[in-house]
Amino acid sequence: xxxxxxxxxxxxxxxxxxxxxxxxxxxxxxxxxxxxxxxxxxxxxxxxxxxxxxxxxxxxxxxxxxxxxxxxxxxxxxxxxxxxxxxxxxxxxxxxxxxxxxxxxxxxxxxxxxxxxxxxxxxxxxxxxxxxxxxxxxxxxxxxxxxxxxxxxxxxxxxxxxxxxxxxxxxxxxxxxxxxxxxxxxxxxxxxxxxxxxxxxxxxxxxxxxxxxxxxxxxxxxxxxxxxxxxxxxxxxxxxxxxxxxxxxxxxxxxxxxxxxxxxxxxxxxxxxxxxxxxxxxx
Amino acid sequence: xxxxxxxxxxxxxxxxxxxxxxxxxxxxxxxxxxxxxxxxxxxxxxxxxxxxxxxxxxxxxxxxxxxxxxxxxxxxxxxxxxxxxxxxxxxxxxxxxxxxxxxxx
Numbered sequence: 001x002x003x004x005x006x007x008x009x010x011x012x013x014x015x016x017x018x019x020x021x022x023x024x025x026x027x028x029x030x031x032x033x034x035x036x037x038x039x040x041x042x043x044x045x046x047x048x049x050x051x052x053x054x055x056x057x058x059x060x061x062x063x064x065x066x067x068x069x070x071x072x073x074x075x076x077x078x079x080x081x082x083x084x085x086x087x088x089x090x091x092x093x094x095x096x097x098x099x100x101x102x103x104x105x106x107x108x109x110x111x112x113x114x115x116x117x118x119x120x121x122x123x124x125x126x127x128x129x130x131x132x133x134x135x136x137x138x139x140x141x142x143x144x145x146x147x148x149x150x151x152x153x154x155x156x157x158x159x160x161x162x163x164x165x166x167x168x169x170x171x172x173x174x175x176x177x178x179x180x181x182x183x184x185x186x187x188x189x190x191x192x193x194x195x196x197x198x199x200x201x202x203x204x205x206x207x208x209x210x211x212x213x214x215x216x217x218x219x220x221x222x223x224x225x226x227x228x229x230x231x232x233x234x235x236x237x238x239x240x241x242x243x244x245x246x247x248x249x250x251x252x253x254x255x256x257x258x259x260x261x262x263x264x265x266x267x268x269x270x271x272x273x274x275x276x277x278x279x280x281x282x283x
Numbered sequence: 284x285x286x287x288x289x290x291x292x293x294x295x296x297x298x299x300x301x302x303x304x305x306x307x308x309x310x311x312x313x314x315x316x317x318x319x320x321x322x323x324x325x326x327x328x329x330x331x332x333x334x335x336x337x338x339x340x341x342x343x344x345x346x347x348x349x350x351x352x353x354x355x356x357x358x359x360x361x362x363x364x365x366x367x368x369x370x371x372x373x374x375x376x377x378x379x380x381x382x383x384x385x386x387x388x
Contacts, residue, residue, distance in 0.1 A: 270338050
């Protein structure tokens, strides 16, 4: 599936329902678009720099030779160059700001590809430019003029079936806590804290795995996560396993998603062994 | 050379074992050209899990006991009826009631 460059640059959102190999190819294409946009922006900013330099040189020559018209013209040229430079610094910035998200999505898809059919369609939604929604906006009594905002940016959703009939659902969000307050000197300060939330859910077929709850109890919640991550919960029901972790560093998001998956399947694989054992006994 | 219709007998997979869909072991990154007998077990990239596929027998026993605990231990009238019926059937049929039959030896 071809990616619409203009659309992805403008909206910064990629959405598709297609097999994982196809998703991966699309994300590679987006990576190539990102590189092109970054190179184009750099080239344009360089041009802005040259225009500013030409304006400065023109001003100096004009001042030295006493040509006031040349000074005025070159001054305008300098301003135009500066505006050009600023515009190109800001344009496409939102789309390029989260290059890490693209890499995480690509590697997560490659990870799931090992246990999924080449033909099974997966739903993917990847947001490359930050689009946070406000969860709460309230007074923060801790400080003078204190205000606290909680923002959520759900940037990756991935869902599809694996070879064993289990449906895997990934969801990665950025949670931001923004606190604004006044210092005793009257200055306004803003403190921002960012946490990544990784949710992995497996809707497993009970025909294959039976009930996974006894297996989870037997393993005593044996799920480990990456260094800057904290396991927030493992919920096992007769039909699904949901695992949740918060991550402080972006580089630990992918390992955490992998560890949650491996931890979830450690439970499911034991459940399957038990289910097979019980079926063997009843036969 | 791989014979036509050859099916790989090896287990592959990252999260769970499944059949290998390849038509030849040549150039296979999982079994490395047929060198690895069980590529699923031999993987070493599952983070903290060194023996991902191994479960101690006590774990399976514990989990099975958990299953047994979830079953309702109380007998109902229906259970009693089914037990009686099963015994009668077994006793009359294939000699399953031997233990309760005092006349037998």
